[in-house]
Amino acid sequence: xxxxxxxxxxxxxxxxxxxxxxxxxxxxxxxxxxxxxxxxxxxxxxxxxxxxxxxxxxxxxxxxxxxxxxxxxxxxxxxxxxxxxxxxxxxxxxxxxxxxxxxxxxxxxxxxxxxxxxxxxxxxxxxxxxxxxxxxxxxxxxxxxxxxxxxxxxxx
Numbered sequence: 384x385x386x387x388x389x390x391x392x393x394x395x396x397x398x399x400x401x402x403x404x405x406x407x408x409x410x411x412x413x414x415x416x417x418x419x420x421x422x423x424x425x426x427x428x429x430x431x432x433x434x435x436x437x438x439x440x441x442x443x444x445x446x447x448x449x450x451x452x453x454x455x456x457x458x459x460x461x462x463x464x465x466x467x468x469x470x471x472x473x474x475x476x477x478x479x480x481x482x483x484x485x486x487x488x489x490x491x492x493x494x495x496x497x498x499x500x501x502x503x504x505x506x507x508x509x510x511x512x513x514x515x516x517x518x519x520x521x522x523x524x525x526x527x528x529x530x531x532x533x534x535x536x537x538x539x
Contacts, residue, residue, distance in 0.1 A: 401512035409515050410485035416522035417455075417479070417486050420530060424453070425481055435529040442471070451482040458492075475518060488514040 418424060427445045434440040444456040455477040460469040474492025479485075491514065 401509045403508065406508065406512055406515060407485070409512070409519060410487045411483075413486040413515060413519050413522060414479070414484045416519065416526065420522060420526055424455075424479065427453075433530050438528055438530070441525060441530050448478075451480060453479040453481070454489075455479055455486075473517075473521070475521075477518070486518070487511075488518050490514075 421427070421443070424445065428447055429445060431443045431445070432440050433443075439459040439461050442456075442458050442460055446454045448454055455475075457475045457477060458471040458473060460471055462469050471492075476489040476492065478487050478489050480487070488511070
């Protein structure tokens with residue numbers, strides 16, 4: 384993906400950019416970002432973790448739904464107090480369509496900040512737009528902060 388394309392994509396504002404066509408292009412861009420982060424994602428299955436220094440671990444669970452579709456669960460694990468279990472945020476449930484080369488947010492787990500109700504008309508379209516724009520910016524963050532998962536470690 385060209386840097387100028389990425390720069391232009393950051394100029395999008397809500398809700399004016401939320402059209403079905405723009406959502407499709409955003410999902411295509413999310414696919415390109417994820418495949419830059421995890422180049423081998425199409426051949427993966429199972430639970431994986433990337434743990435760069437000074438950043439919270441990124442956990443990814445990959446399951447295959449069919450020959451061209453994968454379901455992904457991605458989250459960061461934030462450590463709390465010594466006695467507390469790690470907190471996982473944002474608990475993103477994603478659908479990766481290899482034939483269409485798109486990555487779409489299905490829903491976010493425990494949080495309600497970015498509700499996704501699956502509708503593709505207003506206001507549901509705006510919710511899908513916001514959720515996928517969040518995913519876009521999160522993937523950019525992971526790429527820019529050494530979450531390069533080319534040498535991903537499979538957890539047992």
